[in-house]
Amino acid sequence: LDKTNFLIIEKVKKGEDVYTMTIEFPASLSGGKDKFYRDLFVGTITFKKGKHIIKLPETDNQWDNLKEKKGMCPLDYAVSTYYDISKFQK
Secondary structure (H helix, E strand, O other): OOOOOOEEEEEOOOOOOEEEEEEEEEEOEEEOOOOOOOOEOOOOOOOOOEEEEEEOOOHHHHOOOOEEEEOOOOOOOOOHHHHHHHHHHH
């Protein structure tokens, strides 16, 4: 993601909106030695009313030490590496 994106999730009951949750995904330009846009894995997001901002590593060292998430979206024709940022979501 090269810009901030928003995902709006609506919980509907009998055709009526009961709760709305907005998740904000900031641009994922990495810090660290590589300075590139990374594919990130967040983990499970529990439904909450209101707004939830996905947190990213703050330091170059944190970016450089992200663990690779294996087995995500394997495609024979594309090389994608996903990095796990789930520990920053707590």
